[in-house]
Amino acid sequence: MTTYSKLKTWRAQMSALETSILICTREALLTCDCTDKSPDQRAPQNHVFVAHFFGSVVNVLCAALSRASRAQLKDCALLSREDIAVLLITRNDVWGRHGIRAKENIEDCKAQLCVEMKIAIIGQSSFAVDVYKAIRDNGHEIVVIYTIPDKNGRADVLALEAEKDGLVVKKPARWRKKDPATGKFHVLPEMLEEFRNFGAELNVMPFCTQFIPLDITEEPKYKSIIYHPSILPAHRGASAINWTIIKGDKKGGFTVFWADDGLDTGPILLQKETSIKENDTLNTLYKRFLYPEGVKGMAEAVELIAAGKAPRIVQPEEGASYEPYITMKPELAQIEWNKTQQELHNFIRANDKVPGAWGIINGEKLAFFGSTKWKKDKMPKKAREISVSEVPGKKVFVHDGGMLLPSNDGKFVNVDTIRLENGKSILAKTFGLASANKEDLVLSPDEKESVEKLRGIWKGILQMDVDGESEFFEAGGTSADVTRLIEEIKFGTGVELETSQIYMATSFDEQSNLIIKKMRGEDDNKLILDKIEMDINRMKISFPHQMFINGEFTDSSNNTWYESIDPNTEKPICKIPLATQDDVDSAVEAAEEAFYNGEWGTMNARDRGRLMYKLADLMEEHKEELATIECIDAGAVYTLALKTHIGMSIDTWRYFAGWCDKIHGKTIPINNARPNNNLCMTIKEPVGVCGLVTPWNYPLMMLSWKMAACLAAGNTVVHKPDQNCPLTALKFAELAHQAGFPKGVINIVTGSGREIGQALTDHPRIRKVGFTGSTPVGAQVMASCAKSNLKKCSLELGGKSPLIIFADADLEKAVRQVCGAVFFNKGENCIAAGRIFLAESIHDKFVKQLINETKKMVIGEPLDRSTAHGPQNNKIHLNRLIEFVQKSVADGAKVVCGGNRVKRTGFYFEPTILTEVDDNNYAAKNEAFGPIMCVQKFDDDDVDDVLERANNIEYGLAAGVFSKDASKVMRVAKRLHAGTVFVNTYQKTDVAAPFGGFKQSGFGKDLGEDALNEYLLTKTITMEY
Structure with a gap:
């Protein structure tokens, strides 16, 4: 329970003291806590008047009067609420008795002193609902809700919410009537009498389309406050948001003002403002700022009134303007094409989504939405040019991102959505394309059930029979109904639709087809592609x-x-x-x-x-x-x-x-x-x-x-x-x-x-x-x-990876691993072992085993499951492998296996083994990137020498070592200059292990967490507080 609620409860419990009047001096109260101070240190002889204060607080404060001269109380003066807050701070025991933390700042105390008021809410829409909730939650008593009459049997959301809370809800069709004799309007006497009976002390009017007579707005003790979506005195009138954007204002906002005679000229109570972004629309500005901050602003205004702190600032004359209501005069939303880019952009976004800026394109009335300024120097790729007589330049351009509308300064505005004259919205990029024939889907029993659920939803909202041709908006559906429709479709079918999709699929058939496609997982944005189809490898493939x-x-x-x-x-x-x-x-x-x-x-x-x-x-x-x-x-x-x-x-x-x-x-x-x-x-x-x-x-x-x-x-x-x-x-x-x-x-x-x-x-x-x-x-x-x-x-980059086989290695395993290290993926492998260093004592035997293992490899078509070695990737590369062997042999290498192109169709090259390759041989210094093994000897006992030879090259992508001596392999692995070192294995890569080289094999990592850092920037933020 909030502090406010506790105090309210105490007051109800102490009704005998509710009407007590406390009259005392601040001197007297402070004396209770300052008895050791000399008279000149005490507070001056001011007085305080507190009426109808909470009984429990009254008792404590009355006790303070024991040292005060009651004779002084006759000429009391009303202290400000700041003074009262100071008094309460000095009397922390008041709060302590009721388990409330001692107050430590004046503002907290001031908040507790706000008067609970009886309030009438006059308005409509979800905005009014949220204002009502905010005021209600602040502890004020809502004595009545006035809203608009039901439309097509459906009550406004404010009425529904208030009725749930058990409040009195009134829905007058009118508040006043015209006197035939004078031609003037007067409040209906019965309405004024009814209103007086509710005893409202303040009228709060969040959003109200009805004209409320001055007799009603002036009746409550604290009068009436109204929300207006502009920074008054600018843009008075019902289309304030529209005109704020049309005029290119850099700032927008709202005003809470004291009600006047209906011309938005009353004194200002509170204002809030925000910067208007380049692509803000009426809709986005309202949702981003005017709605959420407006709700808070109205609640804040009520609290200021309750605290006796609400100002009444006379509106200045400078900057005042009054513009007409665009929605009521459709001609005001018509685009005049002779505008600059900025003016055109402002006009379209100012009327997005209501009522929609419209223009004539080749005789057809179209409304435009989703405006952005086109900032590129050239037309988009594949833009369709459409001749239009009404616009500057006589052309518009339709492209994948929408439609480009020309301005009179040689620039363009892009719109992404168009509403046709029949009320249906389409993506602007589809304008001018031939309409697709009606899509007839073959439905499963479950899908038919979903269509009937949708029909029931439509019928419940529109209160009419629904067939395939029924149009949601022509049948009376409103924007509020769209929200309900989306929620009921989600609950009834499990399909989530966007608001824009409802406006695109306005007929029942279109909407039911949309839902069925969603249920099937079909994408509305169907991909159009020219596929190659093949029947191969015992399957049908396409790409x-x-x-x-x-x-x-x-x-x-x-x-x-x-x-x-x-x-x-x-x-x-x-x-x-x-x-x-x-x-x-x-x-x-x-x-x-x-x-x-x-x-x-x-x-x-x-x-x-x-x-x-x-x-x-x-x-x-x-x-x-x-x-x-x-x-x-x-x-x-x-x-x-x-x-x-x-x-x-x-x-x-x-x-x-x-x-x-x-x-x-x-x-x-x-x-x-x-x-x-x-x-x-x-x-x-x-x-x-x-x-x-x-x-x-x-x-x-x-x-x-x-x-x-x-x-x-x-x-x-x-x-x-x-x-x-x-x-x-x-x-x-x-x-x-x-x-x-x-x-x-x-x-x-x-x-x-x-x-x-x-x-x-x-x-x-x-x-x-x-x-x-x-x-x-x-x-x-x-x-x-x-x-x-x-x-x-x-x-x-490239590699020429050394693989060292010591005499104490598991030779059988090493032979298999060496063949894989070289011939894996036809040798087209960046970490392939480009140099095989064999200990001299095992060299001859090991080479024989390599030859035997290599000859077992099946060379054949890639799709044959028994094939181990397929064709090289391309003909140019095949010819380079042939040349590689020729250059190596010319430098003294000996071909002991393979070395030729396979005599068959395709880019096949034999798995090849070269021996007698010294350190200066072409094969020892250059990457083959193919199935060519280069074998070199080293002295069994000279580990330092083989390491020096292995590292004596500008590549450093990978390396490997085979030995049963754990100490030796760890020393060797540490000294090999390579980004990856394999020990008693080769080719063992994993997605979690970083992969990348040293020296001229490149820098940066693929795979593992390290790879992420290649695509990230680190930003440092330092703040002071």
């Missing part, structure tokens, strides 16, 4: 073959293509767009918009995680299809693709999905700026738009390693897969859309690294680049990042 930009699959801007080649058959699979600089710009623009202005930028971290989990689930559902695509596009062996290429990709998305809501900063103790204190903290923020460039050896896995961490951190992405194998990336984009990722978050552009990869690294609006590729190209990437805008970059 897109266009770029993915801003949530849509699209061709390149110049309509150029190249062919993706199957490395097994050497035949084309399909055509792929060759992106241009314009396409990269469009993708970056989409990513930037999604990051700064889209849903992604404001999404909760946990919701990001849910999207990523859902994407991982979809990838798992399609894992056989994804693995098959990776086989035909990249030459991956199916069994390996299923387990590693796709399996580890799925694991990566799930791992980083779990990190989304665990990214946080720290609080840091720092020296305080005495005598004040300081708080220092860090927060982690996403970088922004990131460009990712990935190679062809693990197409989907490399995408996942980088993109999952990038999105978990909250960034948006433009990704360029390798030109040779982009198909799983494009299929991934389809699944990401299906998972519900907002448009612009993921963008995929296809084409050459030389042009498109370079365009990403050079782009001034990309803030981070993640690159996996060769060391020479990585150096160019780093230089471009530095030269363009000093963007952050992480590089996972």
Whole structure:
């Protein structure tokens, strides 16, 4: 129970003392606590008059009169409430007797002295409901509620709420009548008499559309207060919010004023203001500030009146204005097209959503909503031009983001929604498209039941029979009914609809179809794509073959293509767009918009995680299809693709999905700026738009390693897969859309690294680049990042990883591991063991075993489940492997196994073993990136020498050591210069373990918690208090 409620209860219990009048001097009261003070130290001879105070407090204060001269009480003066508060502070025992904490500040005490008033609420709407609740909860007595009559048998929400509380509710159709003789209006005598009988001491009018006569507003003891949504004296009238925005005011707000004769000119009691944001609409300004703060403001005004502190400030003449009621005069909401961009933007948003700024477009009356100023220098990609006679320039442009309306200063305003003349709303981007035929869905019994539930909901709200053609708003549905409709649909069918969807689907058939689609999990924003379909690997597969930009699959801007080649058959699979600089710009623009202005930028971290989990689930559902695509596009062996290429990709998305809501900063103790204190903290923020460039050896896995961490951190992405194998990336984009990722978050552009990869690294609006590729190209990437805008970059580059086999190793295991370390994924592996160092004492035997193990490998088609070794990724790479062997042999190496192209169709190369490779051999210094094993000897006892040789190269991606001597392997592992060191194993990577190199193998990490930091910024915040 609140302190106020306790005091109220005491007063009721002590009714015999309720009318006691206490007359005393402050001197007398203070004397009780200051008896040791001399007379000149005591308070001056002021007096206090407290009437109808709580009986328990009266008793205590009366006891203080024992030392006061009652003769002095005749000429008492009324002290201010601040003085009374001081008295109560000195009398803490008053509060202590009733278990209330001693008051320590004057304001708290003043609050306890507010008079409980009898109040009449006159108004309507949910705003009036919340004002009523706030006043009621502050302890005042609501004696009557006056609101509007029922409409179509439905009571206003204020009436419903008050009746629930057992209050008297009156619904007069009118308050006054016109005198035929004088032409003047007079209050209805019976209304005035009725009102007087309730004994209201104050009228509170939160929102009232009826004209309340002056006789009523002046009747209560404290008169009447009214809420007005502008900073008076500006914008008097019923459309105050509209005109505040139309006039381009920088500040908006509300006024609580004392009621006048209806012209909003009464004295000001209270005002609050806020800055008007660039894209605030009537609706957003009301919801953001005018409604919530207005409720508080009305309650505060009542408390000021109760405390005797309510001012009456005469409204100044300067700045006064009175504008007409736009809703009652539809012509006032018509757009005059000869406006500047700012004027046009202001006018549209000022009437959004009520009544809706409208204009004539080719003879059709359209209302426009969702206005923003178009700030770009060029038209959006694929904008449709529509000739319009009424607007400047005679053209409007329809594009994916809405409709561009021209202004008279050569600029544009973009709107996202249009209301047609029949009252139906459509997305502006669909304007001018042929209407789809009515959709007839085949319904299941459960779906038919849901349709009938919807029919019952409509019937209950509209109080009429409903058929398929019934229109919700034409039948009398209101905005308040929309709220009820959404809640009842949610309760009855389990489907959650947005307000905008109700306005889009206004007929019963449209709405029922919308609900059925939602129940089926079908996306309203259906993805249109040109799929390639194939019957292969004992299944039907399909995949897109266009770029993915801003949530849509699209061709390149110049309509150029190249062919993706199957490395097994050497035949084309399909055509792929060759992106241009314009396409990269469009993708970056989409990513930037999604990051700064889209849903992604404001999404909760946990919701990001849910999207990523859902994407991982979809990838798992399609894992056989994804693995098959990776086989035909990249030459991956199916069994390996299923387990590693796709399996580890799925694991990566799930791992980083779990990190989304665990990214946080720290609080840091720092020296305080005495005598004040300081708080220092860090927060982690996403970088922004990131460009990712990935190679062809693990197409989907490399995408996942980088993109999952990038999105978990909250960034948006433009990704360029390798030109040779982009198909799983494009299929991934389809699944990401299906998972519900907002448009612009993921963008995929296809084409050459030389042009498109370079365009990403050079782009001034990309803030981070993640690159996996060769060391020479990585150096160019780093230089471009530095030269363009000093963007952050992480590089996972080439390797020539040493693997040391000591004589005491488990040789049988080591042989298998060495073959896997070199030939895994056809040797197209950045951490492949590029140099095998064998202890001299085991060299010959070990090589023989390697040859035997290698010859067991089955070379064959990727989709054959028995295949261990498939085709190389592309023909250029195959030719480089042939050249690699030739150069190595010319330098003295010996081919003891393989070394040739396989004589069959496809880009097949034999698993190859080279021996007698010294440290200066071409094979010892260069990365093969293929199935070529380079074997070198070392002296069994000279550990330092083999370590020096292993480290004597500019690569440092990975390394390995095999030995049964735990002490030895730990010493060796510590001294190897590599980002990852394997001991008695190789290729064992995990999504939780950071992966990245040293030296010219690059910097930055993929995987693990460390990967997140590549896509985050640390901000330090220091505050003083």
